[in-house]
Amino acid sequence: MTVKKIALFLAVSAAFMAGCSDPAAHERPDGRAPSRSEPPVRSIPAVQTGQLQISRPLDRYAPDGTTDTQLKRAEAVVVNRCLRDLGYARHPLDEHATAEAEPNVYEFYWFPRADRTGYSAPAPATEETSWDAAAPRTEKDLLAGQVAVHQGHKVPKDGCYGEAGRTLTKDSRPPSRFSEQGITITRVADASPRGVIESYVSVIRQTLVVQIQHDSRIKRVVAQWSSCMRAKGYRYSTPVQAATDKRWQKNNSKGRNKAEIATATADMACKKHVGYLERVVAVESAYEVRYIDQHGEQMEEFLRLRDTWKHNAQQVLR
Template sequence: MKCVVAVAVLAVGALAMAGCAGDEGGQGGSPASAASLPPPPVTATPSVSNLNDVKLPLDRYTTTIDQLIDLDYASKAVAADCMKRFGITWRFGERAELNALRDRTNRLGLIDEAVAKRAGYHADPEHADDYTQTDRDRTTLTDDQALVLLGTTPGRKAPDGVPEGGCLGEGHRRIAWNLDEDAWLEDLTNEAAGRTFADDRALRIAADWSACMKASGYRYAKPDDANNDARWWKNEKAAASKIEINTAVADVRCKRKVGYLDQMTSILSAYQQQIVEVNAERLETAHQHTQDALKNAATVLSGR
């Protein structure tokens, strides 16, 4: 699959799917006025070997994967109690794992040469389990039961007495988890990434990378073109071909040669810092809301 992601992705959507949440996704609101500002200066370009080791400006405010898992699990625990009021036993399964979202190594494009050698641009077979969520203990709900859980399903509304947003909505409210704020934080993260890749400095880095690739016998204008080469994706389940692997290895080596990760991380950090400065007050409020929700979640889960 095309999973070498060029933009940062929060787990809100993944958790919503894992928990069948549909009540409070919202649009989260758009970033303030940062997008209309001129490109921020890059004051330093430190050496970066792995994006996992970098503290980005928005990291202070975004909900971590472990925090999202706790909030999700506590919400489901409350929802399960709510379902009992309607005579439904809902086993909501194990905690979500979301391991694929923990690793930022290749967030700005394929960087790991070992992965390139094993899998090209495809999902690394050594970490295949990271992309699956096995939940054998979860109850399969009927349509009527799902209506109680979610509060609404396409073309149907929940019966009287079901809380707004269903029992899952009750769970979110009990711990005061604001999914709209998490979606907004995701918007900010994606805004910074999008502006980074469109930045003239990033385009110059891509041009340097392209020249390096050409010298190695490959013609691509930018890294995404190599990742998205249609030849690799005729059958996403098939193992990477030798040609794909050779291309991916050349890609990673050219990125290293032109200082791709160092420079792109610096540009991304500058855009995130600009967004933080524009949205400082709201970000602090969202951060405090998350801390409060985590305390509430811990209370719900204590003794379970």
């Protein structure tokens, strides 16, 4: 088992509807100005659909790619040192690994390869999975703290993962629970700081989904997308309906069929035609800015946690 980037449990799940609830212009479908409850859109960003990430306001509170790589390498250093201190030197973690960016916008899973793989998500990275599979049982026990003593050496509380987590969160108190509007995540004892703030951000974004879904600007662009799809011979009210069509679920074991690929390709073409992703990101960003403004103290604490963990990682890597 590699060090857990997201060592958290979702206690309450929420429907992931980012694919159907996102932006549009500044007007309502009837041409009138948006409701006062709808935060203003400051600008419509240019979205590169060939990539799998785009920066939004909440992202600045989580470690960036450079910091995430530092955390990953520092964890490996601490874990390997812990294992050696226990008399175990086989199968070490890679201390020179690079943290890979993961898709952070629902629609981006499909854009780069829709014309080949339909609505299937990109294959997950195999590096960590293969490392886990090759780890001997003894090592897994030492990493997770499943044994108290090894070769006469006392195993740290929660194992070498726990040791790494404590080292990198030194001088900080990451919350053991984070709740927002009925969605709760719980940080487990041997959790790594990698991915913790990203998890908090993910929860915040899920709680904003309902508001965004009912935004008049989003309803407008979804209607435009649906009209474009209808012109191509497809009858879907929302992008989520297209992506979750039950027919596609039957394709998992036999590969993607021509109908799914054709639908996904038309879907992506219509999203480009109506500027769907640009508007989605713009409206999401407006709601995120408002959330940040309303939760200033909490967001400042996220920054303090991030900076403390970065400092701790840099100390380990010296």
